Amino acid sequence: MNLFRAEMRRLTKRRVIRFFVFGTLALLAAIVVGMFATHQPSTPSVRAAAQAEADRDYRLAVESLAEEMRACETARGTAQAANYPPDCDPGYRPSKADYQAEYYMPPTFVFREQFGLMIVTLAALLAVMAYLVGASYVGAEWSSGAMMNLLLWRPQRLRVLSTKLGALTAGLTALTVLVSAAWTGLFALVADLRGTMDAMTSGAWQSFVLMEVRGLVLVLVAGAVGFGLASIGRHTAMALGTAIGAIIVFQFGLGTLLSLAQVHFVEAYLVPVWATAWMDKSITVTDWQPCDSVINPGCQAGTLTLTWPMAGGVLAALVILVVGVAMWTMRSRDVT
Structure with missing residues (x-):
């Protein structure tokens, strides 16, 4: 053999x-x-869902910042004022550019x-x-x-x-x-x-x-x-x-x-x-x-x-x- x-x-x-x-x-x-x-x-429906999620997070961030600033204004002149920044300036405000659909897209x-x-x-x-x-x-x-x-x-x-x-x-x-x-x-x-x-x-x-x-x-x-x-x-x-x-x-x-x-x-x-x-x-x-x-x-x-x-x-x-x-x-x- x-x-x-x-x-x-x-x-x-x-x-x-x-x-x-x-x-x-x-x-x-x-x-x-x-x-x-x-x-x-990356279909149109997937992109639309990602955009909707981005817009939702953006709205939540804006609402959270507004609530934080209202709490700061309410705390003026009290002992709680030390927990907030001076003049209630957050230093950062949410921007639409930070919440783009690309950031929420599933991997392709x-x-x-x-x-x-x-x-x-x-x-x-x-x-x-x-x-x-x-x-x-x-x-x-x-x-x-x-x-x-x-x-x-x-x-x-x-x-x-x-x-x-x-x-x-x-x-x-x-x-x-x-x-x-x-x-x-x-x-x-x-x-x-x-x-x-x-x-x-x-x-x-x-x-x-x-x-x-x-x-x-x-x-x-x-x-x-x-x-x-x-x-x-x-x-x-x-x-x-x-x-x-x-x-x-x-x-x-x-x-x-x-x-x-x-x-x-x-x-x-x-x-x-x-x-x-x-x-x-x-x-x-x-x-x-x-x-x-x-x-x-x-x-x-x-x-x-x-x-x-x-x-x-x-x-x-x-x-x-x-x-x-x-x-x-x-x-x-x-x-x-």
């Missing part, structure tokens, strides 16, 4: 992987339903403005799922002894491991492409029914497609890293422990330590910033360390722009390092 086809079957038949996939799809579906339920189109899903955030949400959730899938896929092979049995009739170690990684990559690619297409279609439907698709030019569509491609790359990187770490430790717990350690030590601990050491551009050392730079094409990190409001009130904070090619280099280096070590250990260590 073809090794790649066999690995694809193992990948799709494993129950824990199905659990991760279906759980992620359920969460994504809940997000779509939530966005649909909490947004409304504007596809061009809001779908980018939805792509980032999709990429983040799929990346977490891919990390868990990649780790459990090869980790279970090691812990159950299936890897040793497989190598009895397929003794080419690197070929076996690389085929497993190829099957994982192919599966994640197919899943991400299908889910991304469905995600785009569903939110286009949400915008059509609960918002607007206005201003969606060919350039805007191209930008969203490229963003989804970068999301696909992020998913593949997460899956490969989870796969590599679990293969190095020969157990799923290795990848999960590394992830927990990275969050606790490198995000919270390292961030706090660098801040105490007054290191410049602390955020540039944290993983979420690089992931954001990759998905949003760039991010500007601000360094407030040189500025002290007492010592140097006129200081201008320094800025550092991280671009998507820089973030891509970091992601590539991470994959090469982890997968390279996994391949090296597969070749050099005994399979026991």
Whole structure:
């Protein structure tokens, strides 16, 4: 039997992987339903209701101010006068400009403005799922002894491991492409029914497609890293422990330590910033360390722009390092 086809079957038949996939799809579906339920189109009836609510609040504010001023006038010359401003001047009077219908309108899903955030949400959730899938896929092979049995009739170690990684990559690619297409279609439907698709030019569509491609790359990187770490430790717990350690030590601990050491551009050392730079094409990190409001009130904070090619280099280096070590250990260590 073809090794790649066999690995694809193992990948799709494993129950824990199905659990991760279906759980992620359920969460994504809940997000779509939530966005649909909490947004409304800007129809004339909705605008009229918002205007009526704005006018009602304006009248209530005017009546409340008038009542407050009458109470102030009544309190003149009494001990209660200290509770009111001098000359009964409130200092602020309600204005129609403060009660516009736009302030009372329910949220409307504007596809061009809001779908980018939805792509980032999709990429983040799929990346977490891919990390868990990649780790459990090869980790279970090691812990159950299936890897040793497989190598009895397929003794080419690197070929076996690389085929497993190829099957994982192919599966994640197919899943991400299908889910991304469905995600785009569903939110286009949400915008059509609960918002607007206005201003969606060919350039805007191209930008969203490229963003989804970068999301696909992020998913593949997460899956490969989870796969590599679990293969190095020969157990799923290795990848999960590394992830927990990275969050606790490198995000919270390292961030706090660098801040105490007054290191410049602390955020540039944290993983979420690089992931954001990759998905949003760039991010500007601000360094407030040189500025002290007492010592140097006129200081201008320094800025550092991280671009998507820089973030891509970091992601590539991470994959090469982890997968390279996994391949090296597969070749050099005994399979026991």
